[in-house]
Each structure stands twice: as structure tokens, then as C-alpha cells.
Amino acid sequence: MQHGTHFLDSLSLGKIVQIRERILKAQAEGKKVFRFESGDPNFGLAPHVTAALKKAADEEKTHYIPNAGIPELRKALKNKLATKNNIELPSFENVFVTNGAMHALFCAFQCLVQAGDEVIVPDPMWTEVVENIKVARGVPVAVPLREETGFQYLPQEIEKRLTSKTKAIFLNTPHNPTGAVLPKATLLEIIRMAKERDLWIISDEAYEDVIFAPNKHISIGSLAPDYQHKIVSIFSFSKSHAMSGLRTGYLTAVDPVLMERLHKIMRCSINGVNSVAQWTALAAVEGDQSNIGRMLGEYQQRRDIMIEALTGIQGITPFVPQGSFFVWATLQPSIYKRLNVKDADELSNTLAGLGMGSSPGDAFGATCADSIRFSFSCSTQMVKEGSVVLRQLLSGGPLR
Numbered sequence: 001m002q003h004g005t006h007f008l009d010s011l012s013l014g015k016i017v018q019i020r021e022r023i024l025k026a027q028a029e030g031k032k033v034f035r036f037e038s039g040d041p042n043f044g045l046a047p048h049v050t051a052a053l054k055k056a057a058d059e060e061k062t063h064y065i066p067n068a069g070i071p072e073l074r075k076a077l078k079n080k081l082a083t084k085n086n087i088e089l090p091s092f093e094n095v096f097v098t099n100g101a102m103h104a105l106f107c108a109f110q111c112l113v114q115a116g117d118e119v120i121v122p123d124p125m126w127t128e129v130v131e132n133i134k135v136a137r138g139v140p141v142a143v144p145l146r147e148e149t150g151f152q153y154l155p156q157e158i159e160k161r162l163t164s165k166t167k168a169i170f171l172n173t174p175h176n177p178t179g180a181v182l183p184k185a186t187l188l189e190i191i192r193m194a195k196e197r198d199l200w201i202i203s204d205e206a207y208e209d210v211i212f213a214p215n216k217h218i219s220i221g222s223l224a225p226d227y228q229h230k231i232v233s234i235f236s237f238s239k240s241h242a243m244s245g246l247r248t249g250y251l252t253a254v255d256p257v258l259m260e261r262l263h264k265i266m267r268c269s270i271n272g273v274n275s276v277a278q279w280t281a282l283a284a285v286e287g288d289q290s291n292i293g294r295m296l297g298e299y300q301q302r303r304d305i306m307i308e309a310l311t312g313i314q315g316i317t318p319f320v321p322q323g324s325f326f327v328w329a330t331l332q333p334s335i336y337k338r339l340n341v342k343d344a345d346e347l348s349n350t351l352a353g354l355g356m357g358s359s360p361g362d363a364f365g366a367t368c369a370d371s372i373r374f375s376f377s378c379s380t381q382m383v384k385e386g387s388v389v390l391r392q393l394l395s396g397g398p399l400r
Contacts, residue, residue, distance in 0.1 A: 008135075010134070011131050011134065011135070012127065012131065014127050014128070014363065015127075015345070015348075015359065015360060015362070015363035016037055016127070016359045016363055019037045019348060019349070019352050019357060019358065019359060019360075020037055020038070020357070022349065022352035022353060023035065023037060023352050023355065023357050026352065026353060026354070026355040027355070031354070031355040032355050033355040033356075033357070034355060034356050034357055034378070034382055034385070034386030034389065034390070035357050035375070035378040035382065036356065036357040036358055036374040036375050036376070036378070036386060036390070037352070037357030037358055037359050037375060038357065038375055038377060038378060039176070039325070039326075039375055039377055040244050040377055041238070041239060041242040041244060041295065041325070041377050042242075042377060042378050042379045042382075043242040043291075043295050043298075044242065045241070045242060045243065045280075045284075046241070046284070046287070046288065046290075046291035048283055048287045048288060049241065049243075049280055049283050049284045049287065049291075051283070052279055052280050052282065052283030052284075052287075053246075053276060053277075053279070053280040053283075055279075056275070056276045056279035056280065057276055061275050061276060061279055062275055062276060063275065064271075064272065064275075065272045065273075065275045065278065066272065067263060067266050067267050067271060067272050068093070068095075068096045068097060068262070068263060068266060068272075069095065069096065069097025069250070069272075069273065069278060070097075070275070070278050070279070070282070071092065072279075072282055073097055073278050073279075073281055073282045073285070074092040074093070074095045074096075074097065075092040076282055076285045076286050077092070077095045077097075077250055077285060078091070078092040078094070078095050080285050081095070081219075081233075081252065085205075085208075085219040085221065085222055085233070086219065086222035087219055087221040087222050087228075087233060087252065088225060088228075089228075089252060089254065090254065093259075094252055094253055094254050094259070095250055095251075095252060096250060096251050096252075096253060096262050096266065097248065097249075097250050097273050097278060097281075098248075098249045098250055098251060098266070098270075098273065099247045099248075099249070099269075099270050099273050099274075100236060100238060100244075100247040100248065100249045101204065101206045101234050101235065101236035101238065101249035102128055102132075102249075103247075103249065103269070103270065104234040104235075104236075104249045104250065104251040105128070105129060105132050105202075105204065105234060106132050106135070106265075106269070107251070107262055107265050107266060107269070108202055108232045108234065108251060109132050109133050109135070109136040109138060109202075110135075110136050110261075110265050111258055111261035111262055111265055112136075112167060112168060112200055112202075112232075112258065113133060113136040113137070113138035113167055113168070114136075114137065114138075114167075115137040115138075116137070116138075116139065116165060117137075117138045117139065117165060117166075117167035117168075118138065118139045118140075118141045118163060118165045118166045118167060119133045119138050119139070119140055119141065119166075119167060119168045119169075119170055119202075120141050120143060120158055120161055120162070120166060120168070120169045120170060121133070121140045121141065121142060121143065121170045122142075122143055122145050122153045122170075122171070122172065122175065123142035123143060123144050123145065123364075123365035123366060123367045123368065124145060124177055124178065124328075124361060124364030124365040124367070124368040124371070125142075125172065125176075125177075125364055125365055126172070126176045126177065126364065127363060127364060129170065129172070129204070130365075133170075138167070139165070141161050141166070142365060142366060142367060143157045143158055143161060144157070144367040144368075145175075145178060145180070145367075145368075147317070147319065147330050150180060150319075151175070151178040151179075151180040151319060151328070152180060152182070152186065153171060153173075153175075153180075153182060153186060154186075155186055155189035155190060155193065158190065158193065159193055162193065162197060162199075166197065166199060167199065167200060168199055168200035168201065168202050169190055169193065169194055169199055169200070169201055169202070170202045170203075170204070171187075171190060171201070171202070171203050171204070171220065172203075172204040172205075172206075173203075173205065173207075173217070173218075173323070174207040174208070174210060174211055174215075174217065174321075174322065174323025174324045175207075175323070175324065176206075176207065176324055176326060177324075177326050177328050177359070177364050177373040178319060178321070178326070178328040179319065179320075179321020179322055179323055179324040179326050179327070179328060180319075180321075180322060180323075181211060181215045181216075181217065181322040181323045182218075183218075184218050184223070187218060187220045187223055188223060190220065191220065191223060191224045191227060194227070194230065195224075195227055198230070199230070200230050200231075200232065201220060201227075201230060201231045201232070202232045202234070203219070203220045203221065203231065203232065203233045203234065204234045205217070205219060205233060205234060205235050206234070206235065206236040206238065206239055206249070207239050207323055207324045207325075208235065208240065209239065209240040209292050209295075209296065210239055210240075210295075210296065210299055210323055210324055210325055211296075211322065211323035212296075212299075212300055212303065212321070212322055212323060215322040215323060217323070219233060220233070221233045221252065228252075228254045229254045229255045230255070231252070231254075232251055232252060232253060232258075233251065233252045234249065234250075234251045235249060235250055235251070236248075236249040236250075237249065237281050237284060237285075239325075240284075240292055241281075241284040241291070241292070242291075242295065243277075243280070243281065243284065246274065246277040246280060246281070247273065247274065247277060248273055248274075248277045248278065248280075248281045298380055299325050299376065299377075301380060302325070302376035302380055302383040303320075303321060303325070303327070303376055305376075305383050305384055305387050306318075306327050306374060306376050306383060306387050306390075307320055307327060308387075309387035309388065309390055309391040310327065310329060310374075310387075310390070310391070310394070313335075313391065313394050313395050314334055314335065314338070314395075315331060315332045315333075315334040315335025315336075315338065316329050316330070316331055316332070316335055316372075316394060317329060317330045317332075325375060325376050325377045326373050326374065326375050326376070327373070327374045327375075327376065328371060328372075328373050329371065329372050329373075329374070330370060330371050331344050331347070331361075331370045331371060331372060332370070335347075335394070338397065338398075339394070339396075339397070339398060339399050340397075340398035340399060340400065341399065343360075343369065343370070344360045344361050344362065344369060344370055344371060344372050345360040345362060345369075347360070347372065347399075348360040348372060350399045350400060351393065351399070354393065354399070356386070356389065356390060356393060357374075357375070358372050358373065358374050359372065359373040359374075359375075360372055360373075361373070374390070
């Protein structure tokens with residue numbers, strides 16, 4: 001059957017998915033696998049959150065709900081944003097509950113970007129950000145993040161790429177995949193540039209709670225209350241509360257036109273987030289928050305184990321993440337020669353065949369082909385065992 005070409009045919013399903021399939025194939029063949037490609041927290045829900053999930057189901061809260069979210073959750077999120085993120089919103093109606101942060105990104109770009117509009121993005125960047133800009137018929141404009149500057153999103157590099165077609169500046173802190181965290185000075189410079197050109201700011205803060213001392217997370221929306229109408233802040237329950245499968249996120253919107261568009265795109269795309277998931281999220285945001293600190297302590301232990309394993313290997317330089325649960329490492333030609341692979345892509349694929357997960361740099365952008373990402377979102381025990389194996393694989397001779 002002939003379908004012809006379609007715009008969606010130009011999008012990628014993502015190399016991380018392909019690597020995952022190889023890992024699962026290796027597992028099915030009986031190999032021991034280490035899920036260092038996955039970005040899914042291994043933790044279970046906090047007990048009070050699990051109880052809320054069961055209670056919502058028992059009370060048959062399984063029917064249609066308001067398109068933008070149940071009022072109880074939106075009110076709780078408005079309070080959370082004020083007390084934790086220092087983002088003051090006029091009303092709970094400025095909070096929109098989405099089907100995870102990815103859906104929030106989809107909605108934001110669909111509502112703000114028109115054909116030919118340019119959106120400034122860091123490179124490397126989580127693939128789906130760029131793809132969602134393309135789905136909105138926008139043009140992603142990459143700002144390379146470099147090892148020598150700590151993978152910082154430099155304002156002077158952003159400014160060089162601003163044109164008459166620029167519609168928005170996108171930022172992600174803590175950053176996936178490098179783990180870099182943006183300081184206040186950078187955020188203030190982004191606000192300055194946006195104000196001077198009347199640009200939108202779209203801020204992905206999904207990893208706000210996975211941040212390692214002495215670094216601190218600052219929401220850009222807290223620094224410009226007078227510009228709140230042009231800032232979209234995006235958050236997720238997936239990382240903070242290990243609720244990735246419950247697909248619950250949220251975004252802020254103050255501009256009336258944007259709010260009206262959001263209602264429309266959400267109605268046409270999901271018609272409301274899973275009702276039981278929303279009542280579960282309410283318990284997560286209003287209840288005991290100690291589970292966040294417990295998970296962070298585990299992440300820090302895993303981070304240190306993985307960094308130690310990767311340090312001192314010829315041809316690979318790991319960057320110590322300031323936030324997130326990823327280790328981003330730069331590769332030199334010597335490691336390719338020693339391991340008998342032509343590039344990072346082949347290295348990642350070869351490791352996957354051996355049961356070792358990773359993600360090649362070019363899965364995240366055009367300027368980072370000689371890089372690789374390892375995740376420590378799997379169990380601490382897997383990180384301990386896998387880091388030993390990973391060091392052995394990367395320290396030795398040819399992998400095949």
C-alpha cells in the first residue's frame with residue numbers, strides 16, 4: 001500500500017530506544033545486563049503516594065476530569081511553585097496538568113511556535129525537545145555546550161544565534177544529558193536577552209530535585225516576576241517522585257492567549273491526564289517529602305561510584321554531574337583505536353551487545369558525536385556491579 005511521504009517520516013525514534021532494544025535482546029539471550037541507557041528511576045512510590053493511588057481507584061475516581069487538571073491538584077501545585085520555586089502565579093488556573101513533561105513540551109511548542117520560527121536550544125539536548133520543535137514546524141538552533149566551559153549554556157553563545165526569526169529560548173537545568181546546572185547569572189542574562197527582543201522563555205525543570213550540593217536549582221520564573229507572561233516553566237513527577245509510568249507533569253502559563261491555546265491543544269491531544277494519576281500526584285506534592293531526599297542520597301552514591309569507575313581510563317573523560325542522574329563523558333580517538341570501534345555510536349552499540357547500556361553522543365545533537373552518556377537511575381546494586389564491568393570493558397583491548 002502506497003502512503004507517500006509524510007512530515008513525521010523525517011523524525012527519529014531515537015537511538016536510545018534502539019540501544020534499549022539491543023539490551024533487551026542481550027538479556028533474552030541470557031546475558032547479564034546493566035541498564036545504564038535508561039532514564040527511568042528504579043525507586044518505588046512513597047508509601048503515602050501508593051496509598052493515595054489505591055484510594056483513588058477504590059473510590060472510583062476513574063471518570064472524566066477537567067481538561068487542564070483537577071482543581072485540587074492545580075491549587076496544590078500553585079502553592080508548591082510559590083513556596084519551593086518562588087514562582088508566584090495569579091491563580092491556580094495558570095497551572096496546567098500534562099501527560100508528563102514531554103507532553104508539556106509538546107503543548108508549549110504547539111502553542112507558541114509557527115512554521116519557520118527559530119527556537120534556541122543547547123546541544124547536546126534530550127532528543128525529544130528538538131523533535132517537538134520540528135513537530136510544531138519550528139527550527140531548532142543549536143548552541144554547542146563545550147567540555148572546556150563545563151558544558152555551560154553560555155549567554156554570549158546564545159546571543160550570537162539570535163535572529164529576527166527567533167521566537168523562544170529553551171533551557172534545561174539540571175541538564176540532560178550532561179548534568180550541568182545553570183547559575184543565577186546565566187539565567188539573568190537569558191532574561192535580559194528575552195526582554196530586549198520580546199522572546200519567550202521555555203524552561204524544562206524536570207530534574208529540579210536531582211541536584212547535588214553545593215549546587216542549587218533556581219527556577220528562571222522566580223527571577224522575573226515582571227516577565228512571567230512570557231515564561232513557560234515545565235515540571236515533572238517522574239524524577240522527583242519516581243512516577244514516570246503515571247505520566248504526570250505540569251506547566252505554567254500566564255498569558256491569556258497562551259492559556260486559551262493550551263486548553264485547545266490539551267483537549268485535542270489527551271482530554272485530561274489520567275484521573276487516578278492526578279489524585280496520586282496530589283498526595284505526592286502535599287504529603288511527606290522525605291522520599292525525595294532519600295532518593296537523592298542514593299543518586300549521589302551511584303554518581304560517585306560511576307565517576308570513580310570511569311576516571312583514569314585512557315581516552316575517556318567523565319564530567320561530574322551537578323544534577324540529574326547521568327554521567328556524560330568525552331571520548332578521544334585513542335579509545336576508538338584501542339577498543340577497535342570507529343566511533344561513539346559503534347562503541348555504544350557494541351557495549352549493548354555485551355549487555356552494557358549507554359547512549360551515544362550523537363543521539364543528543366550534532367556537535368557531540370565524540371561523547372557517550374551513562375545513566376545511574378537503575379538500582380544502586382546494579383551501578384556497583386555494572387561500574388566494575390564497565391571499567392573492565394573500557395580499560396581493555398578490542399571489544400570484538
